[in-house]
Amino acid sequence: MRVGAVIDSETRVLDLAGAARADGGDGEPFRTMLDLIDAGPAGLESAARLTERYGDEAAFTVPVNEAALKAPLPLPRQIRDFSVFPGHIRQAPAGMQKLKARLAGEPVPDLQPSNDIPAVYRSQPVYYLSNRFSVAGPGATVTWPGYSRFMDFELELAAVIGRTGKDIGAAAAAGHIFGYTIYNDFSARDAQLIEMQGFLGPAKGKSFDGGNAFGPWIVTSDEIAGPDSLEMRAQVNGALWSEGSTADMLHSFEDMIAFVSRGETIHAGEIFGSGTIGNGCGLEQDRYLEDGDIVELEIEKIGVLRNRVVRDER
Numbered sequence: 517m518r519v520g521a522v523i524d525s526e527t528r529v530l531d532l533a534g535a536a537r538a539d540g541g542d543g544e545p546f547r548t549m550l551d552l553i554d555a556g557p558a559g560l561e562s563a564a565r566l567t568e569r570y571g572d573e574a575a576f577t578v579p580v581n582e583a584a585l586k587a588p589l590p591l592p593r594q595i596r597d598f599s600v601f602p603g604h605i606r607q608a609p610a611g612m613q614k615l616k617a618r619l620a621g622e623p624v625p626d627l628q629p630s631n632d633i634p635a636v637y638r639s640q641p642v643y644y645l646s647n648r649f650s651v652a653g654p655g656a657t658v659t660w661p662g663y664s665r666f667m668d669f670e671l672e673l674a675a676v677i678g679r680t681g682k683d684i685g686a687a688a689a690a691g692h693i694f695g696y697t698i699y700n701d702f703s704a705r706d707a708q709l710i711e712m713q714g715f716l717g718p719a720k721g722k723s724f725d726g727g728n729a730f731g732p733w734i735v736t737s738d739e740i741a742g743p744d745s746l747e748m749r750a751q752v753n754g755a756l757w758s759e760g761s762t763a764d765m766l767h768s769f770e771d772m773i774a775f776v777s778r779g780e781t782i783h784a785g786e787i788f789g790s791g792t793i794g795n796g797c798g799l800e801q802d803r804y805l806e807d808g809d810i811v812e813l814e815i816e817k818i819g820v821l822r823n824r825v826v827r828d829e830r
Contacts (some may be wrong), residue, residue, distance in 0.1 A: 589655030603794015
């Protein structure tokens with residue numbers, strides 16, 4: 517697996533380590549994405565220089581459609597997933613009640629979304645910790661866990677932390693963001709429905725192999741100065757299921773960084789998920805994925821994250 521730079525309007529990938537060795541270096545900052553993140557601004561400056569010098573050389577490039585893209589950060593140092601979109605906060609509880617009726621074999625109630633948002637969601641960014649080892653990349657097939665019957669996706673934007681810090685003020689937080697990627701927070705809804713009654717946050721409803729899909733790559737923060745109005749959409753088997761915008765977020769990523777870093781060190785290489793946009797999952801629409809479905813999540817200025825889901829027949 518190699519760290520690459522996507523160039524020429526996302527049509528080719530440059531092997532940065534190979535280019536670095538050809539340039540007389542040892543490729544040290546490009547062994548893994550975490551190495552590049554840890555290298556800080558100097559690492560990105562080196563990548564830019566190598567792209568300028570070797571981007572036209574066929575020996576170090578491959579067409580994107582011929583490259584086997586993997587998760588841009590296969591083993592993040594931490595995954596924190598937030599919930600900052602008011603539409604999802606209002607609609608998800610009704611979706612859970614409908615699912616509860618389905619599981620009980622009862623008629624599905626005609627529930628309307630709540631008009632209110634609990635005050636805690638406005639006063640602070642609410643989040644949980646996910647399993648950083650359960651990561652999938654673009655094009656990966658995600659196998660649904662055998663204990664779940666109701667498959668779902670979640671359309672999210674994710675920020676990759678680029679600088680370690682503690683007690684970071686919101687005004688300085690932007691300098692701690694390495695870049696952005698798309699996050700599909702796959703969810704086993706029936707398992708989540710049961711465990712959330714314990715008031716400790718999701719566990720097996722989220723943590724299963726491949727449950728955190730990221731990609732198709734990381735767009736560095738200099739390419740997206742402020743992700744405050746990016747268009748987002750989700751398609752299943754080519755049919756549009758949802759669309760929205762990051763403009764609806766109750767809290768910015770800077771707010772999230774400032775909140776989490778109070779009395780706690782956050783580390784370069786962590787991932788912060790935005791949480792699901794309003795209507796950005798099947799739960800809110802009372803419809804779910806089927807075996808073999810292709811889920812495509814798209815975010816403006818980033819690209820498309822595509823994954824197939826299959827049921828574990830065991």
